[in-house]
Each structure stands twice: as structure tokens, then as C-alpha cells.
Amino acid sequence: MSQQEDIAVTKFREYLRVNTEQPNPDYEGCAKFLCGLATELGIECQTIRSEEYMPFVLMSIPGAQPELPALLLYSHTDVVPTFKDHWTHDPYSAFKDESGNIFARGAQDMKCVGSQYIEAIRRHFGRGKKQWKRTIHLLFGPDEEIGGDKGMRSFALTEEFRKLNIGFALDEGLASENDTYKVFYGERVPWWLKVTCGGNPGHGSKFIENTAAEKMQKVINSALAFREEQRQLLTNHSDWTLGDVTTLNLNQAHGGVQINVVPEKYELYFDIRVTPKMDFNEMQSRIEKWCTDAGPDVKFEFIQSNGPNSLDIYFEKLPDVVSLLMFFILCFQKEVPYFLHI
Numbered sequence: 001m002s003q004q005e006d007i008a009v010t011k012f013r014e015y016l017r018v019n020t021e022q023p024n025p026d027y028e029g030c031a032k033f034l035c036g037l038a039t040e041l042g043i044e045c046q047t048i049r050s051e052e053y054m055p056f057v058l059m060s061i062p063g064a065q066p067e068l069p070a071l072l073l074y075s076h077t078d079v080v081p082t083f084k085d086h087w088t089h090d091p092y093s094a095f096k097d098e099s100g101n102i103f104a105r106g107a108q109d110m111k112c113v114g115s116q117y118i119e120a121i122r123r124h125f126g127r128g129k130k131q132w133k134r135t136i137h138l139l140f141g142p143d144e145e146i147g148g149d150k151g152m153r154s155f156a157l158t159e160e161f162r163k164l165n166i167g168f169a170l171d172e173g174l175a176s177e178n179d180t181y182k183v184f185y186g187e188r189v190p191w192w193l194k195v196t197c198g199g200n201p202g203h204g205s206k207f208i209e210n211t212a213a214e215k216m217q218k219v220i221n222s223a224l225a226f227r228e229e230q231r232q233l234l235t236n237h238s239d240w241t242l243g244d245v246t247t248l249n250l251n252q253a254h255g256g257v258q259i260n261v262v263p264e265k266y267e268l269y270f271d272i273r274v275t276p277k278m279d280f281n282e283m284q285s286r287i288e289k290w291c292t293d294a295g296p297d298v299k300f301e302f303i304q305s306n307g308p309n310s311l312d313i314y315f316e317k318l319p320d321v322v323s324l325l326m327f328f329i330l331c332f333q334k335e336v337p338y339f340l341h342i
Helices: 007-016 027-041 111-126 159-163 212-236 280-294 310-316 318-331
Strands: 044-048 056-061 070-076 136-141 166-170 189-198 247-255 265-274 298-304
Touching (some): 007 027, 007 111, 027 056, 027 111, 070 111, 111 136, 189 212, 189 280, 212 247, 212 265, 212 280, 280 298
Parallel strands (some): 070 136, 070 166
Antiparallel strands (some): 044 056, 056 136, 189 298, 247 265
């Protein structure tokens, strides 16, 4: 370790060098690294495995009153795929330049947050503070980047999770480069959408009518026209941010059996992030129209969605949200990280 480099940075870079890229993350290597960090600090650590879900790493600091609901500091270890030819440095080298910039996949999403949890605790331990009133759990999840079906969604239904007795949790957020803390409300809702375009199959030498490809083209044209509409709204309103518009990207397209056969279907996969400023039912109706206008045998399904009525949940819980916001403001009027004292 360089004498000029803070241990927090060194450990962060070591974490970044563990390749946890989907679809084949090195879960075992990651668990070994994280449990090694816990051992350094004298924190209880275990890897939770089950046939029902992918492995989690759990660190626990028992509280003075363990019967009280615990604090959960959650982060995920997996990262999205890389396109190495587009990187200036190897995404798993954690290269640091002369200005201190670190180049690595997961540096922001979200290994920085997991590292911040660890290093905040390391500093408290260094000051002699090694126990709080409540138990603190640090949980590292395996598959947030692919939807969480075999991760937190399954783990949260188990007896093992119930025994953690969680009263409050901190999850993913944006890293701040200074002492400014940003509080977000009305977060955009992810809609992962699969559109299936069916049509007549046949030989590639003929003009087949009612093909899946023609319908696929119409769906794509409609979706990308909407995308451009939203992009222009953002461009034309200088006071707007990305959260004020709905983004849409076509990220996967599957279909075909061989080059001389017209396929019976194509599948399109869209990542849509719906702004809370948009009527969710209207957005769903818009998608339905894209499919209807494309022709018969075109259908869509949500792979992941909070649904058209998800904002109703937010408004029903508005008093709780306001109370939480006021508590958050009070926390940062303290001179020390108050969340570690609740």
C-alpha cells in the first residue's frame, strides 16, 4: 500500500478489482474479500447461501440492546457488463491517475457505497466506538443489476431475513464529492419491458406477408420517436434534470433461426424509466398503442415494473415520508453521523 494513499482508497480499489460483472460474477472471490475486510475489523461475517437465492455476505455488529429493531446498511456487489474497447483503462484494474480519479466498473454503482459503510465503521472503531444501541447489519446483495429475483426479492421472504429484525435500512444513492447531501423524492420508476412480435414464417427467398420483422420495425419506430420527444423536452428546458423526463432504450433484440429462414417472432427488450410527472396509466396506454399499431400478434409484458398505480403507494405514505425527511434534516444538524446512534 502506498504511504500517500488512505487505507479507505486502497481497500476500495481492491474491492473494485474483484470482477463481479454480470452474467458471471465472481461471488466466491467477492465473499472472500468482504469477509477478509470484516476479519480485519473484528466484525462477525458470514456468507449466506441457499438454493432459493444467490449468495449474500452479511456482517453484523451486535448492539447494546439487540432486542431493538436493527439498522441495515445495504449495497449490491454485482456490476453491469463492460465494453473494454471503450475504456481508457482496464475496468478491473482500478487504475488511479495523478488527480486521484479511479477508473473501474462499479466505482459508483455501487461499490463506493459498500466501501463507505466499511470505512465509516473503521474510523469509528479507531476512535474507540465499537458498539451502538442497536445492532448494525451490513448486507451485500448479489444481483441488483439483473432485477433481484434470485437476490433480495427471494431473501426478504425467508426466516433468515426476518431474524435480522430490520427497523431501518439505507440503500443505493449517489456519491457526493463534497459535504453536500442530496435528498431525492419522486424517483423515476423502472419498467423493464419485453415486446414479442409474431408473424408468418417462410423461406428467405420469398416476399412473406405479415412478417415479424415488419412489426418489430414499427414498434421500434414508435418507441424511438417517443424517446426523441422526451430528449427534446429535456434539451428545451434548461431547468429540468433527467428525473423530469422518461428515458427509453432498446437494449436487446432476439430472433431468427438461420439466415435463409424468415422467423416466426422477434423479441425486443426495453429499459424505460418513467418520471413521476407522467401519468402511469397514460404511459401504459401509449405502449399498448405501439403494439396495436404494429399489427396483429404483437404483445408486451413487464419483466419488472412497479405498475401503473405505484405512485398511489407513495401518496398514501406521504405523512411517513415527511416525517422521515424531517428526521433526515435533524440528523445532519449533528456534528457526528447521527444514523449510527439511532
